[in-house]
Amino acid sequence: MRVLRSMHWLAVPHDSPQLATSEFKQFMQGCFPLLSNSDGSWKCSRANRLRDLDERLTAILLKQEVQPRVFMDVGMGNGISTIETIHCLERAGLAVQTIATDRNLVGYVVRVNRHVDVLAEENGHILLIEGPGWDLSPYCERGDYLSRRFFVSVLKQGITAWARRQVAKRGLPLSSHPAAEAGHPGSVEGPFLLVTPELKNRPDVVVRPDDLLEPLPADLAGVADVVRIANVLRPDRFTPPQLQQVAVNVRQRCRDGAILLVGRHKGKTGERHDTGSTFFQAEPGGFRVLERVGSGSEVERCFASV
Numbered sequence: 001m002r003v004l005r006s007m008h009w010l011a012v013p014h015d016s017p018q019l020a021t022s023e024f025k026q027f028m029q030g031c032f033p034l035l036s037n038s039d040g041s042w043k044c045s046r047a048n049r050l051r052d053l054d055e056r057l058t059a060i061l062l063k064q065e066v067q068p069r070v071f072m073d074v075g076m077g078n079g080i081s082t083i084e085t086i087h088c089l090e091r092a093g094l095a096v097q098t099i100a101t102d103r104n105l106v107g108y109v110v111r112v113n114r115h116v117d118v119l120a121e122e123n124g125h126i127l128l129i130e131g132p133g134w135d136l137s138p139y140c141e142r143g144d145y146l147s148r149r150f151f152v153s154v155l156k157q158g159i160t161a162w163a164r165r166q167v168a169k170r171g172l173p174l175s176s177h178p179a180a181e182a183g184h185p186g187s188v189e190g191p192f193l194l195v196t197p198e199l200k201n202r203p204d205v206v207v208r209p210d211d212l213l214e215p216l217p218a219d220l221a222g223v224a225d226v227v228r229i230a231n232v233l234r235p236d237r238f239t240p241p242q243l244q245q246v247a248v249n250v251r252q253r254c255r256d257g258a259i260l261l262v263g264r265h266k267g268k269t270g271e272r273h274d275t276g277s278t279f280f281q282a283e284p285g286g287f288r289v290l291e292r293v294g295s296g297s298e299v300e301r302c303f304a305s306v
């Protein structure tokens with residue numbers, strides 16, 4: 001399946017029977033696992049990745065006899081974990097309003113020629129290049145340049161640089177590009193919301209852009225009963241001052257008493273021992289550690305000292 005020619009799947013509403021078809025599953029499997037953001041993080045969530053943490057969160061809320069109203073999933077990626085958490089809470093009788101956010105949520109498809117399509121972020125970062133029978137994700141591990149994969153990495157770099165030039169020629173950022181508005185064939189389509197359609201048109205879900213390193217949008221202040229930040233705050237991507245800034249920003253989102261989960265899923269196995277996460281409770285002026293999973297979040301200290 002040419003996923004970049006099948007982007008209409010992203011517009012299907014959550015209650016459509018089409019989401020049960022094998023074509024939809026094929027699209028989801030082909031599209032998201034390859035997309036790496038410009039900061040090196042992956043857009044993809046895998047099914048069941050946060051299942052243990054969902055169950056633990058639900059148990060904490062039930063134990064505290066709290067009926068949460070607003071769940072905020074920050075750094076939602078493609079939203080697959082978000083919908084699973086919503087379902088887990090619903091099963092426990094804890095229906096919530098969800099605000100799901102991420103720094104970058106959209107992509108544009110540039111039809112470079114009859115054979116090649118490119119998916120790019122608004123800032124020109126290339127997410128995926130696709131041709132007949134092949135696709136290329138520009139992501140390279142640092143180690144690739146030092147290993148036998150060196151030549152593949154150099155080739156990838158060359159093709160990505162070419163794609164970047166093609167995209168730039170069509171005028172990124174694309175939102176004001178006339179060809180995009182006219183739906184000009186062979187040119188630009190989008191923006192596409194790069195989020196699972198399982199969240200689309202749900203009356204209980206708002207999906208919106210939100211950068212943890214920017215000042216908090218006024219309408220998000222003090223609204224959340226539960227905040228989750230999973231697989232976002234890696235110490236190799238955020239400096240200590242940035243983590244401190246994020247902790248303050250997150251505290252501003254919480255009502256007093258809100259539960260915060262700062263989670264990390266490290267492995268691919270989905271086993272309990274792969275998680276290093278901390279549940280906090282928001283108190284006036286800061287956060288208190290409630291529970292740890294494994295050895296706790298590796299950035300726990302930043303939140304405990306807000």
Ligand SMILES: C[S@@+](CC[C@H](N)C(=O)[O-])C[C@H]1O[C@@H](n2cnc3c(N)ncnc32)[C@H](O)[C@@H]1O
Pocket residue numbers: 037039041042043044045046049050074075076077078081101102103104210211212213229230231232
């Ligand atoms: C690996 S995904 C995590 C997806 C999901 N939370 C999960 O665990 O399945 C990491 C996400 O964090 C987002 N992210 C990175 N920096 C961010 C920031 N400063 N503010 C908001 N989101 C950010 C990235 O865009 C990416 O989608």
